Amino acid sequence: MNTHDLARALAADGGRPRSLRGGLVRAWLAGLVGAAALFALLLAPRPDLASAVAKPAFWLKLLIVGATAATAATALASVARPLPQRSLLSLLVAPLLLALGLLLQFASIPAFAGGADPVFRGLMCTCFIPLLSAPVAVCLLIAMRRGAPAHPGLAGAVAGLAAGGLGATLYAFACPADSPAFIATWYSLAIGIVTIACYAIGRRALRW
Amino acid sequence: MDAPNPEWIWTMLLEQSLEGDTAAYHTLLTALTPALRRTLRSRSQQAGLDVEDVVQEVLLALHLKRSTWVRGTPVARWVAAIARNKLVDAWRRRGRHTEVSIDSVADSLREDGDDHEEKSRDLERGLAALTARQRAVLTTVSLEGYTSVEAAAKLDMSEIAVRVTLHRALKSLASLFQRGGA
Numbered sequence: 001m002n003t004h005d006l007a008r009a010l011a012a013d014g015g016r017p018r019s020l021r022g023g024l025v026r027a028w029l030a031g032l033v034g035a036a037a038l039f040a041l042l043l044a045p046r047p048d049l050a051s052a053v054a055k056p057a058f059w060l061k062l063l064i065v066g067a068t069a070a071t072a073a074t075a076l077a078s079v080a081r082p083l084p085q086r087s088l089l090s091l092l093v094a095p096l097l098l099a100l101g102l103l104l105q106f107a108s109i110p111a112f113a114g115g116a117d118p119v120f121r122g123l124m125c126t127c128f129i130p131l132l133s134a135p136v137a138v139c140l141l142i143a144m145r146r147g148a149p150a151h152p153g154l155a156g157a158v159a160g161l162a163a164g165g166l167g168a169t170l171y172a173f174a175c176p177a178d179s180p181a182f183i184a185t186w187y188s189l190a191i192g193i194v195t196i197a198c199y200a201i202g203r204r205a206l207r208w
Numbered sequence: 209m210d211a212p213n214p215e216w217i218w219t220m221l222l223e224q225s226l227e228g229d230t231a232a233y234h235t236l237l238t239a240l241t242p243a244l245r246r247t248l249r250s251r252s253q254q255a256g257l258d259v260e261d262v263v264q265e266v267l268l269a270l271h272l273k274r275s276t277w278v279r280g281t282p283v284a285r286w287v288a289a290i291a292r293n294k295l296v297d298a299w300r301r302r303g304r305h306t307e308v309s310i311d312s313v314a315d316s317l318r319e320d321g322d323d324h325e326e327k328s329r330d331l332e333r334g335l336a337a338l339t340a341r342q343r344a345v346l347t348t349v350s351l352e353g354y355t356s357v358e359a360a361a362k363l364d365m366s367e368i369a370v371r372v373t374l375h376r377a378l379k380s381l382a383s384l385f386q387r388g389g390a
Contacts, residue, residue: 001331001350003241006264009350010271011234013374014225017275081276082289083310148273148290207386208273208293 020147021077027143028073031163034135035170043128043174056111057178060101064183065172068094068191069165072158076140079155080147091161098188101180114179121177122186128174129190130197133160133167137198141205148208156202157195164194214239215318218283226274237267244291247316251308255299261385262298264331266291268382288314301388334381342377345370 001009052058071090078084104112140159149155168187177186218236225233244263252259269290277286289310299306335343348359349370356374360367 001335001347003260003264003267004238005350006267006331007234007237007241008353009346009374009378010237010267011230012349012356013271013371013378014228014230014233015371016226016228020275081278082273082293083278083281083286085278085281146275148269148276148293150289150293208269 018146020080023143023146024073024076024080024140027139028136028162028166031136031139032166034139035132035167038132038135039170039174042131043171045173046176048176049173052176052178055178057101057180058172060097060104060112060180061178061183061187062169062172064094064097064101065165065168065187065191067097067165069162069169072162072165075158076144076155076162079151079158080144080149082148082150084150088158091158094165098180098184102184105180112180114181115177117177117179117182121175122182122189125171125175125177125186126190126193129164129167129171129187130194131167132170133163133191133194136166137163137194141198141201144202144206145208147206149202149206152206152208153199153203155206157199159202160195160198161191163198164191167191167194214243214320215282215284218287222274222277222283223279226277226279237271240270240287241267243317244287246319246321247288247313248291248295251295251306252298255302255304255306257298257302262295265298265382265385266294268378268385269294272379272382282314284314284317285310288317291317297386331381334384337384338377338380342373342380345373346377349374 046052071093075086075088075091078086079088101112105114137160140163141156144155144159147155168191177183218239221232221236221239225236241263244266245259248262248266249259252262270287273290277283292308292310292313295308295313296306335346338346344363345359345365348354348362349356354362356367356370359365360370363370365373
């Protein structure tokens with residue numbers, strides 16, 4: 001079979017391809033369902049949720065992890081292509097919000113004061129966030145295999161950041177610690193673990 | 209009237225292909241093949257690679273990854289990015305390293321030039337690794353030029369089965385290339 005024949009076989013397999021973005025959206029939703037199921041199975045909303053929603057520190061925490069998930073998820077369709085179309089600058093939004101939170105806390109603004117959060121609570125974060133993120137990461141990495149990322153490791157890492165951000169967003173409803181310093185330590189560690197793991201997987205599994 | 213810019217034609221054909229127009233798709237692949245061969249020839253030969261192998265590997269990748277093209281962006285740069293990835297990969301399999309910029313590949317794709325028809329290179333080893341059914345479907349639609357409907361009748365399969373088998377066969381060929389097997 002020569003090149004000419006191969007072209008004919010490829011044309012016969014032509015047809016309308018499934019959209020990359022559509023696959024990523026479906027993977028995101030499937031992962032979210034999986035993460036929510038794990039949450040329902042293993043965790044419960046924090047007992048003080050009703051009073052927490054009145055506190056700015058809770059909302060800032062939600063905003064930081066939500067922005068991590070949202071900015072990474074919207075960058076996915078770009079890093080999954082051989083010619084990325086947009087820059088990754090939007091990924092800086094979450095770290096900047098976190099920096100703002102730390103600033104408020106260090107300036108001793110009462111609403112952002114850190115309580116004495118036990119290390120145990122931090123370790124819970126480091127266990128549960130990767131666990132909740134796992135179904136999201138698996139679904140996203142599978143969907144990314146349909147792409148052709150210019151940098152497979154980077155594509156994996158962005159998928160991991162999106163998954164870690166979503167896992168952390170769910171976990172934020174179970175975790176009673178809202179102080180920016182706590183988030184900077186334990187949430188960053190947990191999301192970092194997911195990101196690094198997905199970077200390592202992506203480097204191999206997303207090559208094409 | 210000036211001859212239309214090849215990239216404009218490629219864009220039009222690729223848009224039609226992604227809408228499911230297989231005739232336009234065949235025209236596009238046929239138009240890209242000599243451009244790829246010209247672009248990849250010296251870059252392949254430097255590593256002792258058969259240019260036709262690299263061209264076929266790039267065509268397979270273009271096909272399987274065609275949903276990664278973004279409408280309204282230059283086709284030549286997208287093709288170049290995929291060709292560059294496959295070229296670097298092929299060099300790496302030979303234990304060598306090469307620096308090629310996407311832009312330099314895109315520039316040579318856009319250049320006009322004569323196509324020296326290479327000797328046809330067999331995919332025999334790749335074909336041998338497929339299942340008997342995959343091989344039957346692949347040769348019926350390629351060598352014998354049947355449409356998938358005709359191939360379905362000839363091989364006594366449903367049209368869906370022919371399409372699925374063909375798609376799997378092409379994916380297997382692509383991964384065989386990737387492992388340096390074909």
